[in-house]
Amino acid sequence: MRAWGVVAALIGALALVAVWAPRAVAEGPIKVGFGMALTGGVAGNGKAALLAIQIWAEEVNKKGGLLGRKVELVYYDDQSKAATVPGIYTKLLDVDKVDLVVSGYGTNLIAPALPIVIERKLTFIGLFGLAVNEQFHYPHYFGIMPAGPSPKTDWSAGFFEIAGRQNPKPRTVALVGADAEYGQNALAGARENAKRHGLQVVYDKAYPPATVDFTPIVRAIQATNPDIVFVASYPPDSAGMLRAAHEVGLKPKLFGGGMVGLQYASLQTALGLMLEGVVNYDFWVPEPTLKFPGIEDFLKKYQERAKAAGVDPLGHYVPPWAYAYLQVLGQAVEATKSLDQQKIGEYIRTHEHDTLVGKIRFAPNGEWVKSRVLMVQFQNIENNSLKQFGEPGHRVVIYPDEWKSGTLIYPYAKAKR
Amino acid sequence: MRGRALLAVAVALVVLAVALTRLSANQYYYFAAYVIFQYVVLATAWNILGGYTGYVNFGSAGFFALGAYTAAILIKAFPVPFPVLLLAAGTVGGLLGLSLGYLTLRLRGVFFSIATLALAVVLQTLIVNWEYAGGSRGIYTMRPATVLFFDNYVEFLFVVMLILALGALATARWIEHSRLGRGLAAIRDNEEAAECMGVPTLRLKLVAATVSGALMGIAGAPFPYYVTYMEPASTFNLDYAVNSLAMPMIGGATTWVGPLLGAVLLGTAQQIATVTISSALNLLIVGVVLVAFVILAPDGIIGLVRRRRGGRHA
Amino acid sequence: MTAGILLDVRGVSKRFGGFEALTRVSLQVREGERFGLIGPNGSGKTTLINCVSGALGSDEGEIRFAGHDITRLPAHQRTRLGIARSFQIPKPFVSMTVLENLCIPAEYAAHARFPGAGADVVAEAMEILRLIGLEAKAHAPAAGLTQIELRKLELARAMAARPRLLISDESMAGLSSAEVDEILAILLALNERGIAIIMIEHIMRAVMRFSQRIVVLDAGARIAEGGPGEILNNPAVEKAYLGE
């Protein structure tokens, strides 16, 4: 019976806490709440995003805040685990009484928040979610990632478009990717694109995330002798794949496409010369065609604080977008002069937004009206130099034409010298 | 007599919980409590095979995920009522448990544990390569907009998990005080001696493994509705295995109160840590506490309490 | 049928990999008999006992107990039929009290055989403890017992299964002379109640005093059988023990 007494007391305590929940006050600062991956698998991106968000909040507050009220960030570590997300968002909304919520980083951590957001009819901006809204069809969800209206295919469209323009046109393609959420989605899109361009798929395999050595895979690809190779890999695999390809001497006419991680300065520095000639997706690079207002200032601030925060030293990949998704939200609040979720959502849906990463307009499904997935080629790379990646001319934009900043060195082998 | 008193308390708790959903609209506590109750079920289930019988299962995550995926696939395939989900997840988990039980035929101690680890990986590989279950891309499960009696699905899940937790505890308590429980304890202490003293060890181990597996599967059944999006890597997360083993070890693995205490304490600490301090630090604390407990308090909190009281048996 | 055959081992062999531990061993134990099984180290005594109690399966031969063929039965069912054993190295249920240790065979073996008979498991267990001389320790945890107490617990626990045949596997090894006498007295008292006992022992004094009939094993084969006097004077036995 004594044991049971302990149990009853514990549950009783829990109930009491529930009854005496702190009641937040409505006035005071505007609270923006979110969960972010500060530990776990995607913490590298999550922490970088957090720094960008903090910079945004500081800048806004310096200018007097939103609607004359200061902005306060309320955030919790979702540990890169989907299971923590529902708890975090209900805590933010019910206990902390935040006024606005935005998403954490990545599909896995956006999706579990959506049912809560939808139930309460809130406006929600997602950071780097791949086709999350396909399942929910929620009108007030917006995705900050320039993948375009049909993200899966738009992701690799540029890569295949570039291939299609070459003469003679490549005829065969090898598809390889990580057997995980991103890899599979990107491969599915690449399959469609390959079909659209009349390419014959000679290799199409996924590898498990725990793969140690990629030599056997690269050998298998080499044996099929493809004209182009599309890779949809996560950061460690991108490095492994590239190293194995380099060692084995795999030299198709075009190599890369969907390799995550080649956008990170740390990995770029580590791989150095091996990157030469690789054509890969990117969202923003320091090329003259992409000098949007404010981005240089932002990156300067970010880079000064990157070391202390333990995040990517250059911050070209996630941080500008993390800044932008709050920029969009902030602009909507200012424009509607309210915190009314309906009005904010309506505004975001119907207007164009001028941000750090260029002008953004959303399609009815919440994705960008037009894809801006860049295809960049690594050119003139040296070993062991971080600095070069902060300068133009090393990640040259090949596609889309609107942002083009250089010409493709083709085939891949020629770039490799 | 004592059993009836506990039953009364359990019923009172459920009534209280339902009443609470009427009073407070604060969803956070339901979500938080849901997670803790889920760990009560998992820890209790683990303990039936691990604590009572002495077979350490490192594959709890596999059982949990299998239950969750069973539910998600059923929801995707047919419009099934909720109790069917629980039943199906329990059945699948129980069958997996049964096969695990047969493993004990050949494997003892560490070898068994390593096999459970491998079993979880094989299961994950199967799900990853199963297109209908979403493969590695994951599977979405939409919550129904309405549910009978409750104004909100989360409140419903909260009450369901509370009932499951109480059910698991009742099962564990019943086993502990039955002939079955004494037989399992004999197996844990010395399997060879138990067999020679007339205990049908294989049958008892099969029962324990099946019950344990079924409960873990059931714990996973409401999970698709809770997260709405599952993919193998996070559903098969090692955390479930660690927690469902750490909680009984910290609470005390020989009685049903141990996993409950461990789950409530560790689960609450983790919930609080998630929304306060850095969670990496929080995980470190779990690791240190776990190591400290196995070294300093081998019988968990229950053991400490008993030792303080002078070795009297509760 | 003055005293029927209780245990009938017919041509049992057991191999471990290439090593033949038992070679077509046969022996019979009668109801209520005091039976000694001796042999040098590694002669296969414990292997034979394991084959009889069911801890090991035999590769060849047949084992019958009280008219049943038990060759393929799992150990717990043999216990329910009436074969109980103690272990050479005591294997108590360490998380339980002494009394609780006895309740396991009482519940699982004795009461599976005689359903309903003597529903009071605890009273029955106390009775056995009294007989063995452990009643003072009934509520003590088994983990804290001394060596002699552990040996007594082994015997008491085997008794709680209400056996017709008790196999005592070196219950006296390492005990003092006085303690050996104590165990011997207990075994004789148990035998008084009509239980057949197989004693495996290295302490010759005890075996000779106790046994009505003795079988000697050497290198997995039976080399002699007879009363204590015959065995002592058997040259083959002497050779097995002392070498050439």
Add this chain to the structure above:
Amino acid sequence: MFSFHLLLNVIVAGILLGGFYAAVSLGITLAFGLLNVVNIAHPAFVILGSYAAFVVNSRFGLDPILAGLLFMPVFFLLGIGVYRIYYASFEKRAEESLRGLVFFFGIIFIIEVSLSLQYGVDYRSVHAAYVGDSFRLGPIELAFRLAIPCAMALVLTLALHLFLSRTFYGRAVKAVSQDHLALRLMGADPVRIKGLAFGIAIATASLAGALLIMIGPVEPSIGREYIGRVFAIAVLGGMGSIGGTLVAALILGVLESLTSTFYGPSWALAVSFGILLLVLAVRPSGLVGRAG
């Protein structure tokens, strides 16, 4: 797609990978096979070794393998310390099986989280002049990144084998696993011998870690991927046999490599776990191991 040249190269790649697996598994073979200490945290110690190599490499530009060798004494002492705790808390009380497992489970967490607190969860890699280059041997191409770890693993295997068979302490370690009495006759203290052997097991993790980070980038929780593999190898190798471990590791490496190339990489991991389950179910004494 099938050609002799490809087959040859794939098998060689598998052998190189297998050699590396051997380096990671030797510590398990020592601890688990010979000492009966179920150190499931061994892969975590390997990751610790990777980070040690990483820190020294990025700070002072020291060659990763040299760093791995340099840290071996430190890891050796760490191993002795861990064993002392393990002995005092579990082995002495004869409670090693269940609680010992949980103890090492906790150690995995402590190592992983400490690393990610200190160095973050980003992937880390090392620089060395030869990483990324390859050389040819007839029709076979060998990458330094894989060939050097494999060679180092072979050296380590040989060294351990010689240590166990030729030295007094080595024989004492072997004796401790089989016969405490013989050990006492040799006049050695089993606890000290076991501590020594466990220290050596952990010391191999230092070198294995350096090899790992040379093969590919490393993050704190990557060790989990190896738990199943290394136990599969230790069991397959016959629990405690150094030569058996090498053979088992090579078999696994070649099988994974072949599966990966000719069938599909997504099943490569399932192969090692499938083999583990099969071996455990059918022949727990291992493929090349001692009986019983």
